[in-house]
Amino acid sequence: MKQKNRLTYIVIILVISCLTGYRYTNSKQKEIYILGTVHHPTINVNSDSILRIIRQIKPSLILIESDSSNFDNQMNIKRYYEENEYGAVKQYLIEHPSTLIRPYDLNNRDEQRIQNGLYAEAGFAFELLNQMHSAGKFSQNDSISWNRFNTYWREYELLLGGTLVDLNAVKSEVIIDSVSYYQYIKTNNIIESYPIFTESTLIGANNDTITIKDYFKNWSDFEYHKRNNAMVQNIIKHIHSTKATRILVLTGIKHKSPLKKALSEKPNALRFKMIESY
Known part of the structure; x- marks a missing residue:
């Protein structure tokens, strides 16, 4: 039992170290920690x-990582979702009980998605991309990009089965950044580059018809730029x-690196000095 407790203690220290302490410290000694997580239970998280x-x-x-619509006027959580972070925060x-809880996602995120005709994902676009690639309809460069994206995605999926230490390690950021770049930028x-994505349409969340090309552009901009900027x-x-x-900032692992980078670029706004320790 003593050995087990000692191992647990070591793991906790490692995770806190990997949190990047993202210790932004000013004269009042404020400290900010950013913990990358996964929203749903895995074997290790x-x-x-x-x-x-x-x-x-x-x-x-x-x-x-919630928007303000899930909080009442007294900043109490209205609904605790079946997600890892909510369960931890509730306990x-x-x-x-005196701990303050605040949302930092894009205000009225889900409502804004619907207004823009967006769903949370863009699976239909990726399905068509896979069909195009399997049929050999990509150019050589696009085929290389698609294969790289799939390679990074497999590494990302393996990473999601790791511990909090694994998720928050520096080397993990390289994989996650690469996945996001290929998912939102290179895929767009x-x-x-292909007419089929203009010719193919779908019914958006607002019941309007939209081409897959326009949908994906709007979706990637919303998820990759608009949400991250609002979070910061x-x-x-x-x-x-x-x-x-x-x-402490609890965030889905794909948001951690963009948040960390953006916050570190705003020393005047934050009036914090970032100290990274691993």
Whole structure:
């Protein structure tokens, strides 16, 4: 039992180290930690594993990947979804009820998706891309890009089965950044090169007809740019609007690197010095 407890302690220390401490520290000694997670349980990551890290950090403010519509006027969570972060936060609030919880995703995210005719995913576009590739209809360069994307995606899926230490390691960011680049940028370039994506249409979430080409462009911009930019602005807002001195950002692993990079580029807005330790 002592050996097991010792191993658990070591793992927790490793994860906190890998969190990039993303310690942005100013004269008031505010600290910001960014923890990349997966939303649904895997063999190595669940609410309990995230809760252990929260307990070690002891944040006075937790920022959760949710939009404001799931919070009431008193900043209480309306609905706890069946996701790892919500389960961990719910238990931590029972233990530490004075902890502040704030949403930082794009305000009214789901409503904005619908207004823009978007769903959460773009699976139909990827299915058509796979069919095109299998039929040998891609150019050589596009075929290379598509194969690279699939290679990175397989590495990403393997990574998702790892521990919080694995997910938050520096080398993991390279894989995740590559997946995002090929998923949102390179794939969009491929789609724009073939008439079939203009000729093929679908019914969007707002019941309007839209070409797959236009849908994918709007979807990738929404997920890759609009949401990440809004997250950064909301995080900064919450940093300055509370007196919390230790802040934990819980984020889906694909958002972690863009958030970290954007925050590190805003020293004047944050008035924090970023200290990275692994």
